[in-house]
Amino acid sequence: MLGPQLPPDLRMANRIIKKYPNRRLYDTEISSYITIEDVRQLIVDGEEFEVRDAKSGEDLTRQVLLQIIAEHEQDGEPMLSTQLLSQIIRFYGDSLQGFMGSYLERSMQMFLEQQNQFRHQMGSMLGQTPWAMMNQLTERNLELWKEFQQTMVGGLGRTGDAAPQDPAKSRVK
Numbered sequence: 001m002l003g004p005q006l007p008p009d010l011r012m013a014n015r016i017i018k019k020y021p022n023r024r025l026y027d028t029e030i031s032s033y034i035t036i037e038d039v040r041q042l043i044v045d046g047e048e049f050e051v052r053d054a055k056s057g058e059d060l061t062r063q064v065l066l067q068i069i070a071e072h073e074q075d076g077e078p079m080l081s082t083q084l085l086s087q088i089i090r091f092y093g094d095s096l097q098g099f100m101g102s103y104l105e106r107s108m109q110m111f112l113e114q115q116n117q118f119r120h121q122m123g124s125m126l127g128q129t130p131w132a133m134m135n136q137l138t139e140r141n142l143e144l145w146k147e148f149q150q151t152m153v154g155g156l157g158r159t160g161d162a163a164p165q166d167p168a169k170s171r172v173k
Contacts, residue, residue, distance in 0.1 A: 015049035
């Protein structure tokens with residue numbers, strides 16, 4: 001049992017995506033066929049959903065998520081190294097298999113929390129957008145340049161007061 005069961009009217013309704021034998025995916029919320037890339041975008045957007053076999057109702061969510069990972073690992077630059085994948089495979093059937101899954105979940109959650117904290121700190125330090133950061137840097141540089149110019153001009157303008165007297169000239173009177 002995964003936890004207390006809520007009455008049907010209090011459960012959050014998940015978005016249901018039906019998978020047909022021809023591998024097509026049908027999003028029941030928008031009443032339209034979608035692609036595997038559309039499913040990936042739902043994940044990126046934080047949408048909750050389930051993928052169900054259209055005929056049997058079997059939950060196929062994990063298989064579709066693994067398919068998305070496999071496709072993205074094949075394209076572009078992989079996130080999971082061969083060594084990491086091999087180590088994960090070694091845990092299947094091991095007495096620590098159940099522990100490993102929860103350990104990876106907690107590690108990912110901690111990583112996400114640290115990432116959010118880092119982004120928040122960087123955002124408060126640098127501004128919300130790259131343009132805001134560039135504007136702040138430009139304004140600060142202009143202020144420093146004006147201070148530098150005022151110091152230089154001010155120092156040159158006060159030569160009569162600030163210049164040391166030549167001892168030889170002061171003796172000749």
